[in-house]
Amino acid sequence: MDILGAQLSFYSFLIIGVIMLLGWLQGKPLSEMFNISVSLAVAAIPEGLPIVVTVTLALGVMRMAKRNAIVKKLPTVETLGCVNVICSDKTGTLTKNEMTATIIITSDGYMADVTGAGYNDQGEIHIRHCNNVEMAKTNITNLLEIGAVCNNAYIQNGTLLGQPTEGALVAVAMKNGMYATAENYVRIQEYPFSSEQKMMAVKCIHKYNNNKEEFFFAKGALETLLPQCTKYQFGTQTVPLTKQNEAEFLSEAYEIGRKGLRVLALAKGRSMQDLIYCGLVGITDPPRPLVRESIEMLMQSGVRVKMVTGDAQETALAIANLIGIDTIHHQTLSGQEMDQLNEHQLDKVANNVSVFYRVSPRHKLEIVKSLQRTGNIVGMTGDGVNDGVALKKADIGIAMGKNGTDVCKEAADMILVNDDFHTIIAAIEEGKGIFYNIRNFVRFQLSTSIAALALIALATLMDIANPLNAMQILWINIIMDGPPAQSLGVEPVDHDVLKQKPRNVKQPMITKSVVANVLLSASIIVLGTLWVFQREMADGTLGKTKRDTTMTFTCFVFFDMFNALSCRSQTKSVFTIGLTTNRMFLLAVAFSIIGQMLVVYFPPLQMVFQTEALTPYDILFLVTLTSSVLVVSEIKKWFERTMERKMYSTRSELDFV
Numbered sequence: 001m002d003i004l005g006a007q008l009s010f011y012s013f014l015i016i017g018v019i020m021l022l023g024w025l026q027g028k029p030l031s032e033m034f035n036i037s038v039s040l041a042v043a044a045i046p047e048g049l050p051i052v053v054t055v056t057l058a059l060g061v062m063r064m065a066k067r068n069a070i071v072k073k074l075p076t077v078e079t080l081g082c083v084n085v086i087c088s089d090k091t092g093t094l095t096k097n098e099m100t101a102t103i104i105i106t107s108d109g110y111m112a113d114v115t116g117a118g119y120n121d122q123g124e125i126h127i128r129h130c131n132n133v134e135m136a137k138t139n140i141t142n143l144l145e146i147g148a149v150c151n152n153a154y155i156q157n158g159t160l161l162g163q164p165t166e167g168a169l170v171a172v173a174m175k176n177g178m179y180a181t182a183e184n185y186v187r188i189q190e191y192p193f194s195s196e197q198k199m200m201a202v203k204c205i206h207k208y209n210n211n212k213e214e215f216f217f218a219k220g221a222l223e224t225l226l227p228q229c230t231k232y233q234f235g236t237q238t239v240p241l242t243k244q245n246e247a248e249f250l251s252e253a254y255e256i257g258r259k260g261l262r263v264l265a266l267a268k269g270r271s272m273q274d275l276i277y278c279g280l281v282g283i284t285d286p287p288r289p290l291v292r293e294s295i296e297m298l299m300q301s302g303v304r305v306k307m308v309t310g311d312a313q314e315t316a317l318a319i320a321n322l323i324g325i326d327t328i329h330h331q332t333l334s335g336q337e338m339d340q341l342n343e344h345q346l347d348k349v350a351n352n353v354s355v356f357y358r359v360s361p362r363h364k365l366e367i368v369k370s371l372q373r374t375g376n377i378v379g380m381t382g383d384g385v386n387d388g389v390a391l392k393k394a395d396i397g398i399a400m401g402k403n404g405t406d407v408c409k410e411a412a413d414m415i416l417v418n419d420d421f422h423t424i425i426a427a428i429e430e431g432k433g434i435f436y437n438i439r440n441f442v443r444f445q446l447s448t449s450i451a452a453l454a455l456i457a458l459a460t461l462m463d464i465a466n467p468l469n470a471m472q473i474l475w476i477n478i479i480m481d482g483p484p485a486q487s488l489g490v491e492p493v494d495h496d497v498l499k500q501k502p503r504n505v506k507q508p509m510i511t512k513s514v515v516a517n518v519l520l521s522a523s524i525i526v527l528g529t530l531w532v533f534q535r536e537m538a539d540g541t542l543g544k545t546k547r548d549t550t551m552t553f554t555c556f557v558f559f560d561m562f563n564a565l566s567c568r569s570q571t572k573s574v575f576t577i578g579l580t581t582n583r584m585f586l587l588a589v590a591f592s593i594i595g596q597m598l599v600v601y602f603p604p605l606q607m608v609f610q611t612e613a614l615t616p617y618d619i620l621f622l623v624t625l626t627s628s629v630l631v632v633s634e635i636k637k638w639f640e641r642t643m644e645r646k647m648y649s650t651r652s653e654l655d656f657v
Helices: 002-025 030-044 049-066 074-080 090-094 133-149 164-175 222-228 243-257 291-300 313-323 335-339 343-350 361-373 385-393 406-411 422-461 470-481 483-488 495-499 512-537 546-566 583-601 603-609 616-626 628-656
Strands: 069-071 085-089 100-106 111-114 125-127 154-156 159-161 185-191 199-206 214-220 229-234 237-240 262-269 275-284 304-308 331-334 353-357 378-382 396-400 414-416
Touching: 002 030, 002 422, 049 069, 049 074, 049 422, 049 483, 069 074, 069 422, 074 396, 074 422, 085 090, 085 361, 090 304, 090 313, 100 133, 100 164, 100 243, 125 133, 133 164, 133 214, 133 262, 133 275, 154 164, 164 262, 164 275, 185 214, 199 222, 214 222, 222 229, 222 243, 222 262, 222 275, 229 262, 243 262, 243 275, 243 313, 291 304, 291 313, 291 422, 304 313, 304 361, 313 331, 313 353, 331 335, 331 343, 335 353, 335 361, 343 361, 361 378, 361 385, 378 385, 385 396, 385 406, 396 406, 414 422, 422 470, 422 483, 422 495, 422 512, 422 546, 470 546, 470 603, 483 546, 483 583, 512 546, 512 616, 512 628, 546 583, 546 616, 546 628, 583 603, 616 628
Parallel strands: 085 304, 085 378, 229 275, 304 353, 331 353, 378 396, 396 414
Antiparallel strands: 069 414, 100 111, 100 275, 111 125, 154 159, 185 199, 199 214, 214 262, 229 237, 262 275
């Protein structure tokens, strides 16, 4: 914007200087040319541009806040329209983060299904058909005991205090009648969960055991926990763990994960290097209601969505397929596989990966860097302390408002208040809409500025009287930079804007299409206004009269109003978007027309602006003439839309063939 303003100012001063020089060479009074030049400078320099941009961005931020997206910096709004890749966490963003244990498999093969949902004891554990139900109950209870003790979550009156995954383990223990299991143990030491280790363990002693023997309870990813195990529970005995056993347990975890469940392995023992594997718990976390539709909309608009999760590959793929992320034509990549690749190798594959699994915050940073190196504008979501670096590096860092840490929120550019992926859609929509609103304002201001400069320049070159005096030019500037222009910045966001492809971050505000529209509108305004001036000058009176300038002045202002109406959208008809959808614009135009009528008919203002009253026929004539700028613009938009539909139809037929 700063560059655009500087360029407009430079060229305006250059043209104004030429106009003043030519007028002086033609013998026109220097004072008159000086006044005209100063007025043109005020009118042509886009002093309203910073105000409109700031107000438009600020109003956009307010609208986004109402849609649960808090933007911390105004420039972020503009960048949102350029994002073409979103790397999203699975848990809590793509899914509800409402964890519920649904299946239990003990190490000796007993299986049970769990009913009920939510963080409460409402539900039952149904053991599948087996030969020894009592043994199954005992081993399931032992398994759930590990989950309840190796846990930092609490459930009070149906409210979870802690992490949802741990809450699911507490809830399933409650369904088994185990309400105070953790209170039977005294915790001596905790080995906290980390994204790198993907497991948690606690060292405890039993309160009511006289020998005070220490026990370790552990939970985490099966592939991380199994190497710490030397035995597994089989009935009432512990049996040495073999490679064949490990393969069987991994196969069980894979089958559970294929259903989209998060798989937690549980183990216990007297040493962290000598644990006894006890079984698995499958936890469901359903996708958010609108996430599939959101991903589909983003893909249609040219934004690729990549899942970044710490879960296993089979779980990630199951959820990805459920929510519409393409896993057939794209690869998957694990954090471990990323560690084997150098930067160049990662850059070659990252664009074609749709699911990154078993990744840590360190891997998130590498993913962002790789995608940026290949020319992408990246949005990254995160909620943990360690995610801060990746969020800071991303073009748009997106933090979770509910479950995000303070460090994460501080590093992010945008915060999702409700942790919902669908909110990102609303933010991108606002970002694109705001950019196009600013572009529409620039189009209107440029066409008016060029028209005013060209009108005076042509009059000077033709060696005729100036069609407008200094006060009239200043009044036009008020309209150009005033309420009608600024109301274009608050145009309601067109929902179809989401279908537009992400804008290239290097793309200038003024494109070839904008220039074409500006020159077309400016040409119509100049030719129409100059024709009215020449027509009035040819009425037989000597010299320029008040009527001549009043007709010319009012003609230019009316052209401006119709031009503003056509600038409300670059592609859509004003009748399609609705004449009353932007009430601020209607009020601004109404006040401008009332102001113009006062300038024409109110005697004190007639003296200031050198005008005189016009007849109703004159006003009708001017309205009919000046509406041509809107009519031509509508015809051009219709033609462009028709050609675009034909091209799209042709491409579709070729794709079908």
